Amino acid sequence: MEVLLLGTGAADGIPNVFCACPTCTDHRDRGELRTPTSVLIDNRLLIDPGPEAPRQVSRLGRDLIGCTTMLVSHAHSDHLDPAVLLHRSWVTQTPLQVVGPAAAIEWSANWLDPAQTSVTFTTLTAGQMVEIDGYLIEALAANHHAYTGALCYHLGDGTSSLLYLTDTGLLPPATLKAVTGRQVDLVLLEDTFGTASDKGDQHLNLVAFATTVAQLREVGAIGANSRVVPVHLGHDNPPLAELRQAMADIGAEVLSDGAELRLP
Ligand SMILES: [Zn+2]
Ligand SMILES: [Zn+2]
DSSP, X not given: OEEEEEEOBOTXXXXXXXXXXXXXXXXXXXTOOBOBOEEEETTTEEEOOOTTHHHHHHHTTOOXXXXXXXXXXXXXXXXXXXXXXXXXXXXXXXXXXXXXOHHHHHHHHTTSOTTOOSEEEXXXXXXXXXXXXXXXXXXXXXXXXXXXXXXXXXXXXXXXXXXXXXSOSSOOHHHHHHTTTOOXXXXXXXXXXXXXXXXXXXXXXXXXXHHHHHHHHHTXXXXXXXXXXXXXXXXXXXXXXXXXXXXXXXXXXXXXXXXXXEOO
């Protein structure tokens, strides 16, 4: 399985264009952009088609011509910009599945002519499992308010597997239970709030990130060979050098937009 990180940032990305904090300045000085979190699997499964995902695909020299599935975590604007479906409809009528929680599906469907038949919509709720284009996708409960709900995902192709855990605060017990004993190759785990501790429980900060990694280790979802990568990074995180150290202490590695991972 190839996992291409199209975006690793929170909704406003880093730098936040209005901000002069050390982290935004650090990113500006180094010329690094973190765009909203989105992932492309094997060039054909796009997780979280947010506002910058299509352009990131182009910037990275890829395309979505072979994209068969769009998997949406929730209907917040950094994770879903349904205009992508309209833009797609102008050039192709090849089959596409759009999968996600009810509000995301409803919002997406509103952007297409109801008479079109190429896009199939599938609504998921936590605990449901679907097999799509060779991937077994399991919807997991997230700790995040978003209209009809937000979902995290366990995704596998029979050989490799990953957990996509954004947006969420500390994982609900049902999610920890669902992943118990199921060691994955990769965990993409959000760390929106970094060193901030006063922004609520709908996202993780560094302390809650460490707690979640420890919990996932304890239930066996993270093992010796699992890679842990923070995503949905917001500017409350420290500048890169410091963040790298903090993540290394937790057993996680900081990657940039455009990073390609090959799972065994
Ligand atoms: Zn988000
Ligand atoms: Zn900032």
